[in-house]
Amino acid sequence: MVTEAVLERENYLNASYGIKSWLLTKDHKRIALLYLATITFFFFLGGIFATLIRLELLTPAGDLVSSDTYNRLFTLHGVIMVFLFLIPSIPATLGNFFLPMMIGAKDLAFPRINLLSWYLLVIGGCFTMYAMLAGGVDTGWTFYTPYSTTYSNSYVIVTGLGIFVAGFSSILTGLNFIVTVHRMRAPGMTWFRLPLFVWSNYATSLIQVLGTPVLAVTLVLVICERALHIGVFDPARGGDPVLFQHLFWFYSHPAVYIMVLPGMGVISELVSTFSRKAVFGYKFVAFSSVAIAVLGFLVWGHHLFVSSQSVYAGLVFSFLSYFVAIPSAIKVFNWTATLYKGSISYDTPMLYAFGFIGLFTIGGLTGLFVACLGVDVHVHDTYFVIAHFHYIMVGGTLMAYLGGMHYWWPKISGRMYPEGFAKLSALTVYLGFNLTFFPQFILGYLGMPRRYHAYPDEFQVLHVMSTAGASVLAVGYLMPLIYFVWSLRYGAIAGPNPWGATGLEWQTSSPPPAHNFEETPTVTVEAYDYAALEAAKVG
């Protein structure tokens, strides 16, 4: 033990000790780990709610929990997964840890603000926890008015405040990333030498900074109407309930891209590393991230096709929604083309990447169905939509997050995870996911509405399949939790670059020293130049 400690190089984990050294840290890597612990907690909490929802839906009758409890379960599942897990997930953990390293920086531009944004997430989370323990909230994560402002007998205001505060965490992280990418790049690290993970996080940050304030304003209006009875949304007080939907989706549609763009960035890294090829069409992949961020702000009205919005507004929003499909398609085609004539290995991160591309393709292509006015009128607010966005959020973002965690775990911890178990978990997650959510497309087209506590008998077979899949999925998610912790002590020593990857984060020791690099790197080659890496090794 003593000898091991002596032999171990100084790194960000052993540079200082004690609880204070963590809670007051300004090191982006430690803050990333604080985030990791926080969002892992929220992920499993949200997962418990999902499990209870699936158990309730095993039988047509609403018999396991009461209607009010069921409504609180799906609301808390949505609120926690969206605002406290998915939105911070990749940017605040992997982005926080690796964005500065990838551009050769010592830290983010504003280390104290970075720590503040973690505290804000925790405070926002505490509000939500309080609402949950006090009696829950039953409006759905969408808070539609006038239900949320006038009719709901639950803790809407506290939950709204929680999301409001967590929103500032998101804004500050975005701001920090934007300034860091502009100001902190190492010598020679030009914009078109940036790894694509940086591009996608940069695009995400733009949405966070520009979109989140609109959600904040909307929540304040909901709280004002509920607490002070100011008429904004409730027609009984002279308000307009559909106005809320416009404001809410103006943020919450772009928020979908906040959740999935960083995942796309992870996949670009994985596909390149595990096929030892530069990403095909680098500039197209990079600019498609920016295009998604911009176009994402123009399509919110496709959530209002059946809301009584005018027919012509529906036409415009359907038309614009199809534009977003193109940059997403460009990414999928370019990842596929990257594999051509590559040197492809099947390490766990790559299995997750394959899973991502498959599930994101299905999720993205079913987006064409819901963007299509004629079909959407039928499938709107049904399980078809549930399946569609879970293919994007869980099949996409979560697969990318897990892929990224496996890929960078050796760098974060200095240790390898057990490869056999990890491959098994990737396979389990993939199969469990499809069994859970594919039947829901059929359920939705059959007409099963969402947020139903009880349902007609003829839908039961598909619900049973879905619940069976969810139990497989739960096992798949628990496995990494266990073996990652196990590997902290027993995993094989990873070495600086176990995958033979090109990013600057792999050119320093594992775990990295507190200031990331012994000396500031100078960049002379494009991203993903495997020949240069090989030459440097030989030389």
Place this chain on the structure above:
Amino acid sequence: MGSELPLFPVQASTVASSVDHLLYFLLAVTTFFSVGIFVSIFYFAVRYRRRSETELPEPIHGALSLEVLWSVIPFGLTMIMFMWGASVFFKVSRPPDDAQQVYVVGKQWMWKMQHMEGQREINELHIPVGQAVKLIMTSEDVIHDFYVPAFRTKADVVPGRYTSEWFKPTKVGKYHLFCAQYCGTKHSAMIGWVYVMEPREYQAWLSGGTAGSMAEGGDKLFHDLACINCHHLNDQGRCPNLRGLFGSQVPLADGTTVKADEEYIRESIVNPSAKVVAGYQNIMPTFQGLVTEEGVLQLIEYIRSLTPKQPAAPAKR
């Protein structure tokens, strides 16, 4: 029935097959692309698997022609989806002129239907096969959504305004009615049945009721609420004459005109000062809270009945 695994919903309206055909097109295109991508990935992953730890593939940086190709072709296909979808949407959004009207009021957690002839139903809607039906809907509390999967259509039911939805049933039968917009505790119990009947049976069902027509109900309310005291139904009253009002263009005090449709009449009842008729004073009190949404609908029917030559026909929009 229970043991059967349905994979496709029954088609019971004129738009159902249009929606389903559009779905087949989308399925065909998206299946083609998914299979293409899956097969390519699988083939590349096997064909180009890593054979030695030291192998270094030739870098390929991209190809502009391919980028253009795989942007333009999908874009063209999505534009077909857009236009096809829009044309189906127009069909779904525009009721035919001969549609028979039924009024729907949603409230936590029930559906209240009122036929023009006066028949009222709760959580059930009886309609004749082959006859287009237009629903005029509003809510007493939160947003609901009137969804009949067999007809492939739905529309939100919004408090404070009228929304509409139409369908022409093609098949006699009993079909699910769901509330599709989350509305609170018993959202999943806000369900019912649509009964599509042979016209003759429908007539028999209609005559089974004892209530007077909606317009008669409105007439009674018009007197009970003392509307008649100011609206004299001639040009002598302090307030505008309502005869011949429905469907006409009404000149307003601010110089604009407005068409006297359901929405305008509702607004004039619950918020009279919003649009004051030219030549009259803003003296009418609000009836918000004094008359139920169903009462407002009866009043609208009554006012419609005061306009000759438009017996119970829908206002052209």
